[in-house]
Amino acid sequence: MEENRLFPVFFKLNRLHVLVVGGGNIGHEKVNAMVQNCPEATITVVATWFLPEMETLAHEYHSITLLQKEFSCGDLLGKDLVIAATSDRELNHSIWEKAKCSKVLINVADTPELCDFYLGSIVQKGNLKIAISTNGKSPTVAKRLKQVLQEAIPDGLDEVLNKLQVIRDKLKGDFSEKVKQLNKITEVLVQDKDADKA
Numbered sequence: 602m603e604e605n606r607l608f609p610v611f612f613k614l615n616r617l618h619v620l621v622v623g624g625g626n627i628g629h630e631k632v633n634a635m636v637q638n639c640p641e642a643t644i645t646v647v648a649t650w651f652l653p654e655m656e657t658l659a660h661e662y663h664s665i666t667l668l669q670k671e672f673s674c675g676d677l678l679g680k681d682l683v684i685a686a687t688s689d690r691e692l693n694h695s696i697w698e699k700a701k702c703s704k705v706l707i708n709v710a711d712t713p714e715l716c717d718f719y720l721g722s723i724v725q726k727g728n729l730k731i732a733i734s735t736n737g738k739s740p741t742v743a744k745r746l747k748q749v750l751q752e753a754i755p756d757g758l759d760e761v762l763n764k765l766q767v768i769r770d771k772l773k774g775d776f777s778e779k780v781k782q783l784n785k786i787t788e789v790l791v792q793d794k795d796a797d798k799a
């Protein structure tokens with residue numbers, strides 16, 4: 602079976618500055634995904650025009666800055682991540698070239714082969730977050746799986762996480778003893794249901 606070799610990480614977008622080039626449907630979708638996860642995400646969007654939905658989003662989230670202009674090299678200065686989401690394939694390619702020269706990580710929305718990272722489909726329940734990737738095969742399946750998991754994960758799990766944090770902070774002893782105790786307490790989460798019935 603073919604394997605997904607992407608390595609998931611969870612960015613703290615309030616500590617990074619993201620440049621999005623393109624203020625149309627896809628630019629809006631990507632910016633919206635970022636602020637839904639991190640309302641303080643620092644995002645600059647450069648585009649020759651913006652969808653009204655993008656303008657509304659920028660009014661709602663003050664860490665979004667809209668710059669109505671053509672993309673230029675200088676837009677990359679001080680940015681940690683870039684998303685090229687214009688409708689112009691050649692332009693997207695040239696943004697990629699410039700980002701590579703500047704050693705900035707880039708996602709090129711119309712060319713998976715040029716992406717240093719993909720955005721995932723995201724399940725969120727309180728403190729829990731699960732990011733899904735289909736290796737770029739089918740973002741629609743990722744979206745559907747998100748809906749399934751969102752329903753399947755009980756709301757009560759967040760309470761479990763909060764209680765476990767309290768226990769974790771209280772546990773004394775050396776590191777391996779702490780790990781042993783936490784594994785014991787959480788054993789119930791992976792207990793075989795059939796074994797319970799027996």
Ligand SMILES: C[C@@]1(CC(=O)O)C2=NC(=C\c3[nH]c(c(CCC(=O)O)c3CC(=O)O)Cc3[nH]c(c(CC(=O)O)c3CCC(=O)O)/C=C3\N/C(=C\2)[C@@H](CCC(=O)O)[C@]3(C)CC(=O)O)/[C@H]1CCC(=O)O
Nearest residue numbers: 634711713719720721722723734735736737739740743744
């Ligand atoms: C998960 C999600 C996150 C997000 O965007 O926030 C995401 N795409 C979503 C939706 C979606 N995207 C597309 C459709 C239409 C149906 C279809 O074409 O399949 C739908 C469905 C819909 O909108 O309902 C079209 C599309 N997408 C890409 C291309 C280019 C290509 O494949 O060549 C094209 C063709 C463009 C064209 O034909 O013009 C590429 C990528 N899309 C990815 C992520 C990355 C791979 C993730 C993975 O590994 O699975 C990757 C590689 C790069 C990236 O964008 O990061 C988000 C779900 C949000 C949610 O959870 O609700």
Ligand SMILES: NC(=O)c1ccc[n+]([C@@H]2O[C@H](COP(=O)([O-])OP(=O)(O)OC[C@H]3O[C@@H](n4cnc5c(N)ncnc54)[C@H](O)[C@@H]3O)[C@@H](O)[C@H]2O)c1
Nearest residue numbers: 623624625626627628648649650671672686687688710711
């Ligand atoms: N990755 C994904 O999830 C995904 C999904 C669907 C489509 N796409 C791809 O994303 C791309 C964008 O699609 P869209 O629907 O958002 O397009 P769109 O036409 O709605 O928006 C294009 C944006 O690019 C901007 N732009 C164009 N030239 C520019 C320039 N020189 N400088 C600055 N901004 C410029 C425009 O001002 C506009 O804001 C398409 O190539 C499409 O194939 C990706």
